[in-house]
Amino acid sequence: SQQGEEDPQALSIQEGENATMNCSYKTSINNLQWYRQNSGRGLVHLILIRSNEREKHSGRLRVTLDTSKKSSSLLITASRAADTASYFCATVITDSWGKLQFGAGTQVVVTP
Amino acid sequence: EAQVTQNPRYLITVTGKKLTVTCSQNMNHEYMSWYRQDPGLGLRQIYYSMNVEVTDKGDVPEGYKVSRKEKRNFPLILESPSPNQTSLYFCASSLLVQGDSPLHFGNGTRLTVT
Numbered sequence: 001s002q003q004g005e006e007d008p009q010a011l012s013i014q015e016g017e018n019a020t021m022n023c024s025y026k027t028s029i030n031n032l033q034w035y036r037q038n039s040g041r042g043l044v045h046l047i048l049i050r051s052n053e054r055e056k057h058s059g060r061l062r063v064t065l066d067t068s069k070k071s072s073s074l075l076i077t078a079s080r081a082a083d084t085a086s087y088f089c090a091t092v093i094t095d096s097w098g099k100l101q102f103g104a105g106t107q108v109v110v111t112p
Numbered sequence: 113e114a115q116v117t118q119n120p121r122y123l124i125t126v127t128g129k130k131l132t133v134t135c136s137q138n139m140n141h142e143y144m145s146w147y148r149q150d151p152g153l154g155l156r157q158i159y160y161s162m163n164v165e166v167t168d169k170g171d172v173p174e175g176y177k178v179s180r181k182e183k184r185n186f187p188l189i190l191e192s193p194s195p196n197q198t199s200l201y202f203c204a205s206s207l208l209v210q211g212d213s214p215l216h217f218g219n220g221t222r223l224t225v226t
Contacts, residue, residue, distance in 0.1 A: 002156075026126050031212060033214065033215075035215075039180055040220065041201065041219055041220065041224075042202060042204075042217030042218050042219045043155070043204075043215070043217045045214035045215060045216070048212075048213075048214055050212075064183070081186070085125070088154060088155065088217075090155075092212070094123065097143075097162075097170075098143065098162055098168060099157060099160070099170065100145070100157065100159075100215065101171070102147070102154045102155040102156070103154050103199070104153060104154040105154055106150055
């Protein structure tokens with residue numbers, strides 16, 4: 001079974017709006033990472049947040065991590081058409097170095 | 113340019129015909145990994161390698177083989193492909209083996225097994 005599950009599966013918003021997606025996981029983790037994928041291309045790393053961190057920012061991206069709830073959220077502020085992509089969370093499970101497990105992703109469509 | 117290179121990008125083959133998908137990285141990364149991506153399932157890890165001559169199974173290793181004879185190369189071998197191995201495959205690498213550094217992905221190999 002998958003470690004991470006994103007919610008919602010799909011999200012449609014207009015340019016300028018914020019997009020929020022969530023990731024829930026099942027077991028203790030070392031870190032959680034968010035990736036973006038454009039239409040069948042390779043994934044691109046966005047942010048890595050460690051288990052002892054609660055929030056991280058990178059440009060228009062904000063990631064939070066709540067280890068007590070085993071969940072993370074990715075917020076994209078002031079979205080652009082170029083943000084249209086699928087977004088995946090991935091977790092490195094505690095004591096399972098090397099095994100990075102991905103969720104099924106959230107498909108985001110930003111319309112001009 | 114720092115990159116992970118996979119070949120071929122597209123491959124159509126028949127059941128049982130052995131094939132190899134190559135993966136090479138030029139970033140001197142320790143860690144390399146293979147994933148398959150299927151609709152609704154996200155990416156599932158096939159095999160990974162933390163160093164030369166060190167490989168381990170991921171979540172879906174059945175039907176696949178890998179080797180890591182050199183640091184830069186990590187080929188994926190399908191000895192006897194079957195239709196359920198039709199998928200989009202990604203190779204990835206990262207600097208550190210502990211999963212504490214980001215993965216760099218190749219552009220993918222779309223495999224169809226008829």
